[in-house]
Amino acid sequence: MTLAPSLPDLPTHVRPHHRATIARVIERHATQPGVLALILAGSVIRGEGAENSDIDFMLVVDLATQAERAARNALCIYDPEAATYEGGYADGKVVDVAFLEEVAGRGNEVIRAAFEGAVVAHCVDARIPPLLARIPVYQDAGHEERLASFRAQLQVSQWYVGEAEKRTDRYLLMKSAADLAFWSARLILAHNRMLYPFHKWLFRRLAAAPEQPAGLQAAIDCLLAEPARRHGDALAELVLQWRDWPDGGEAWPQRFLRDTEWAWRRGAAPVADW
Structure with missing residues (x-):
């Protein structure tokens, strides 16, 4: 009989009940046929989770297993039975090595950020650890262009706030x-070369950015609490005047046109998904 791997070294912030659940996740999933690796990630591993946060993991499987699971729509795993605490569960995704190679080569910021702090709990394929090391890394290629596009999106949003107020929409x-x-x-995360972790963790990550305009968090809170042109203009000017942002040599309406309205013409992803 094949024994499940032992509990790996986990960050010290992982709570005892989460450790117990992780041990059960490994026992229940790591030695299934076709499994090449079990990777732990998510808020619990990063130290951002709450008492009842779920355990996020990823199974890396061989091609035959991936194809078989895809054929029966079983690429997501919801496992409440693994939890050792009330309301808990394990949330897994099933991928193959080719997926990891794609993420390392051309993954967007959200999928890269999903691997931040990842722990390899089980692995029988030597290709996987080096791939994982390449994933949660901000990509310097295209950095200036990214800043120019994000700046244009900010300016369009500022204009729309004013238009909405004028139209009472x-x-x-x-x-x-x-x-x-x-x-x-x-824009501030990109300036700091920090990955965008999707909406749920956006402002927690922003709070950790070492370089940002003084009063940024307060200006954002003010706008969200009372959406109005004056608050939108205050936030936009705070960010835009903080540094000399690149514009890519074009005015923001043209940048927005190319990045958003005409992005479909070149099969590009929406800017928000970069």
């Missing part, structure tokens, strides 16, 4: 205010 006002907060955060 509550939906557009709420959407544009949220967009303005979002692009302000994305």
Whole structure:
């Protein structure tokens, strides 16, 4: 009989009940047929989780197992039976080595950030650890262009806040205010070469950015609490005047046109998904 791997070295912040659940996740999933590796990630591993946070993991499997699971729509794993605490569960994804290679080569920031702090709990394929090391890394290639595009999106959002207020369009006002907060955060994270971790962790990650305008968090909170043109303009100007942002040699309406309205023409991903 094949024994499940022992509990790996975990960060000291991982709580005892999470450790117990991780041990059960490894026992239940690591030695299934076709499994090449079990990777632990998510808020519990990063030290951002709450008492009842779930355990996030990834199974890396061989090609035959990946194809078999894909054929029966079983690439996601929901396992409440692994939890040793009330309300807990384990949340898994099933991928193959080719997926990891794609992420390392051209993954967007969200998928890269998902591997931050990842722990290899089980591995029988020597290709996997080096791949994992390449994933949670901000990509310097295209950095200046990224800043120019994010700046344009911020300026468009600022303009829309004003238009929404003028038209008394509550939906557009709420959407544009949220967009303005979002692009302000994305621009500062990119300036710091920090990965964007998706909306759930965006502002916690922004708070950790070492270089940012004084009063940025307060300006964002003010706009979100009371969406209005004056608050939108205050936030936008705070960010735009903080440094000399690149513009890619074009005005923001043209940049927005190319990046957003005409992105479909070249099959590009939406800017928010970069």
